[in-house]
Amino acid sequence: MATAVEEKNDYRRRFEEIRSVENLRDVLVEEVLAKLSVVTSQLDAVTTERAREVSVLEADLESEKEARRGWQDKAASFRQRLLGMVFHEDFVSRGLQGGYDAADKFVGKVREHLSSLSPPFEDAKTVPIMVKAFANRSGLAHAYAGNKKVVPPISINHFWIGFSRRYPLVDFVDVGLGKEEADNKLREVLAIYIGNPQCQHMLLGCCNDAGYVPVLRPYVAQASISERITLLSAGPVQAVMENLGFRITPIFEPLFISRPPLRAPPSNLPGENGSQSVKVTQPIVDSILASSSSSSSPVPEKPVKNCGRLRPIIRNGVGKRIDKPLSVDQKLVQTISKRNLCYWHYLRADCMTASCSRKHEYPRPLSPGEYDALWHVARQGMCYRLRNGVDCTDDQCLYGHGLV
Template identity: 25%
Template sequence: MADLDAFLHEMQRFRASDEAREHLVSEILARYKSLSEEHTHLKNDYLSERDIRRNYQRTVEEKQNLVGEYERQLESSSFVLALIDGDGAIFQDALLQAAVGDGGSEAASRLQYMIRNHVATLYSKSDNWPIMVQIYLSLDKLASKLAQVGLLRSPPELRAFVQRFNVNQPLFSIIDVGQGKERADYKIKEMLRTFSDNPTCRHIIFGGCHDAGYLLNLEQFKHDISKAARITLLETTPAYRGFTELSNFKHTRFDAVFRSEPLADYASPTTTFAQPSMQGPTQPPPGFRTMTKNGSPTVTPKSSITSPSPSTTPVSTAVTESNSDSSWATVGKNGAPTNGSISIAPSNTKMNARKKYAYYNKDGQRLDEPLPPKDPAAAASLEARMKKGGKKMCNHWHLGGHCENGSFCNFQHEPKLTPAELNALRYKTRSLACKNKFCENIDCYLGHQCALERDQGYCQYPDHCHLRGTHGMDRVKYVRYDKDGNEDYAP
């Protein structure tokens, strides 16, 4: 009996041991299964990450190759652009006087050499960049002016100069924009806007510092250092103060190519011309050819070339103004010139008296001439007519002489105003400020400066004046333009 109990006890112990072993094996198998699943997940994650990494590396390599290709394409298509206002940036006297010879070709060679040297100081890999030069000017007007001052024998010589200039370099062009001062400005401003954000245009040389009208177009770049660094301001004749204050821009001068002084009003009696030269254009660094009297080119070191400033002995000093402004060069009506020179210019006082001018200060801001005294009766008549008709006067029709709206205009056209009423209407329109303080429309009838400040020295309505934006502006006349864009500087 005792043995049976012992056997049963031993059997129970075996059973408990088997259960413990079974439980242990089950637990091991469960943990193995869990670890196996975790291993599978990790393996899948690893394989996925490996594929992603390989794809990323492949993509990076492709992008790097693409960037390298873009950089090569950018470098191969990079160029330098020079935008020059040829109405104010005038070529050197010696080059123009050799217009029928090799002057135009020589001018292109010099300009190409000067631009190449300047760009090389800014960029290390600019040797292969093509140089595109666009010079915009009014050919007939400039030709007449150059012939007048004795730099050309006759106006047609300028066309020969332009042809030789354009042929010398494949990307150099002198472009005739026709009559009108604003035409060259419009072209240059639009070209500047178009190419300032073009990545292939690596640098722009802007030759318009003689015209304050361009300042507004450069204002947007003056605080953007990266864009300003891509623009060089080319100074020829004395630059307006606003350009000299643009410190983030590069500044340069090409005195071997362009005059540093404005054109004289009359020809110098000592003017000589070079004869035509059959020798083709050359570009011999570090010197330039200079045009001599017999037309033969000589090599002159670059450092020895300066901008000539010929003395000017006026043939005539007679200038008839539309107003009596003592700040401009005028001749008395009742006496001869005191310097002994005699005017041979044709006199037509009636015609010249009607000539219109637009006046500007040294900053290029438009100035207004005082109007004749206003007739109170005419002003009252004008107001009564507008009140009776229920419409204001059409400024374009009465002051400009033309209205594009014709019979569909919402303002009064007929009957015509009397001269006194027209003057009263000018007073009304002058009280409205022109949006462009550098306005070049010579017939603009809006106000460009406060008349009270101009005439009295102060404005008693500083906070309500429609032209308060002009308060404090320089009121001294510096330059004036006629309808053809001819300029005349105050002494």
Template identity: 25%
Template sequence: MTSSPYFERYRQLKAVDQQKNQLIEDLLQRVSDLETSFAQEKLDHERETRFNRDIQVHEMELMQQIAQIKIIMDREPFVVVLLDGEGMIFKDEYLQAGDKGGRCAADQLYGAIHSYLKANLPNANTPKIMMKIYLDAKGFGELCARNKVFADPAAIYDFIRGFNETMSCSEIVDVGSGNNSAYNKIQESFQVFLYNCHCHQIFVGCPSNTDYALFLEDISRDNDLTGRVSLMEGVAFEKDLDEVKASYRIARFPDVFRSEKMVPVRAPTPWKPSLPTRSILTPSPSAQFSSMANAPALSRTSTNTSTSGVPLSASTPVQQDSASEFQKVVRSKPSSSAPPPKTVERNKYGQRVDKLDFKSIPRDDLNRLKKLKLCNYYFLLGECPNDDYCYHDHDRKLTKEELHILTAIARMTPCRFGLECDDAECIYGHRCPQSEPGKKTCFRGDSCRFEPIAHGIDTNVVKVTKI
């Protein structure tokens, strides 16, 4: 027998051994990989366990801090009452009683607010009440004297002294006769207290004017803030505030405050009579006054002016020019050449247009000029019919751009003659500035100050009426 078969058998056995050894090596490598993975997983698990434990400890610490902060926030709770004395007027019996009346008014107001808080804000746990009333003491005293509340205007200071001496957190602040002084102070104080965690409620009492309406309208856009504010109504809200009051809680204290305005009595100036009604100050078509002997000429072409020594009233007769359906106005300064006629722009429907792009005016500049309380008559027409008795600013120097913005502000007040107005110098609005052509509404909806017909006006000028 040859050796070849043995060699063949040996090679077969050797191949089997190699396969066996390779299998053992593969198994050992697999075990090694699994051990490494297990060790890594074990390490990760231990790390996760430590992390979760740390997070739980940190969460407990945070909850304790929150509880401590909540305790701090609940300390010394208070409510703030910010009142503008022009719109919130104490009843006559308090004003007439001087020092004693001031004390009684402070006590009655404090008690009324405390009862209101219990009924409407039960979660407010007996907070302190801080009351601040801002007014022009001298001007208000004169107003009371003119309305026969008391004879001496200085008597108002006795009332203020009594009010201020009653409670440490309540006071009447004399803001002086500056334009918008009370509004500015109330606005700044409001912003300070609005985000104060200790302040549980802010009461705002104010007159119905555009400044307060815009300010409260901005606040009402944030639903989280309106619950912190209550409007206090003394003199009944007029249209400006009546449109925004639905967003707030309304508080009324008829036993403390008057529900009617005091009549503003204004003395006539030497060169023009008193203006008894607001209708005289609203825009109207240009008209020529009845001819009078030795009557001086008007100083400008506007129905807002009057002749010296001639009583101006809503029933003043006018002369109709037979050559034209429109009125003419006598100029005070003769010129060598006739001035160009005034014009009123109208669309194809004959509606007054008053081309003015409100969207191009920066809102910040618009709001800034509104706060200045400028006299529209003085700056836009060159003369104020109220003269020394006007409550608006006449002294500021305006740029050309500011005059343009003031024109837009004046156009936001509706003209009582609407789209048919023929007064070329009328400074008021004849179409809603917020309405786009073709759209019969604006974003204000039914609360818009302009009539429905003043919306969606076609602004393409196709003809001009000469005045």
């Protein structure tokens, strides 16, 4: 039998074995935990990197979406303008003769509209009409690309020539490529002639282009100008244009291709030469400006003898045009103002506007004091070019340009 000592030693040995196993278990647990910590850290790093990459990709995707939406808006805007007012292919396909016919019908529609006004133009059937069309001729073929009737480029060129040749005052001007080329010409023409007292009425074909809203908005509150403006349409009218409140006529629609309306791109907006003007805007035939004088044939103006008082142009140190200093008697200003004299007739040249409501019977030329008093009154109205952000280079402009 084992002695007590032997049993004690046996217990101690077996205990040491058990404790050794436990130590090995603790070491194993520590190794596993250490390994798990490393793997977890690596996983966290990978997850963080993947999340960053996903975030970058999502940002890139959103940027691409925004860019695509931007191009879609631009494309929609371009299509909206492209399909706005394009002469019917029945005219263009017939080349030279089609150009003649289009000019005849267009001028005829102008006269028809003048006769429909209240009061109507008494000389609507004889008044000279001036038409200027600004366009990118090389792009005109794209307007007819989707039509069943193919219009060859040679027919387009001949149509262009025929339209220009039909009348001495009718021109089709090729401004070439460039989104704003024709628009800039029309804005300048509008700014220059809107203040001409011979300009009795203007027809503007820009209902399809909301870009003209800022150009036209300054004239809305000026009854003397807004009454002389008619917007002509060739299909659906954009709401922002309609909300301006100008007269709108659809009588020109038979001359142009009828197309379904396109949704205009989002907008932050709420809601021209001679006696009469017509402007038709589209990037194909970007614009047509027709104007007429108030007499049956052009009559040259007879300058007032002392109209030289309007010259020369004065500019300040930074090149901005300013008004010539005038020394006037305020009592004389009040007296001359009550006479309701025609500014143009007494300051510049014969008034050729038959419908002018101001007086023309007072003797001419005015005395120097009367002249400056009337000029002082006229300058209370700001120059129309200046209102439209255009530099006035007319050395006989009689309206205001700013303080001395």
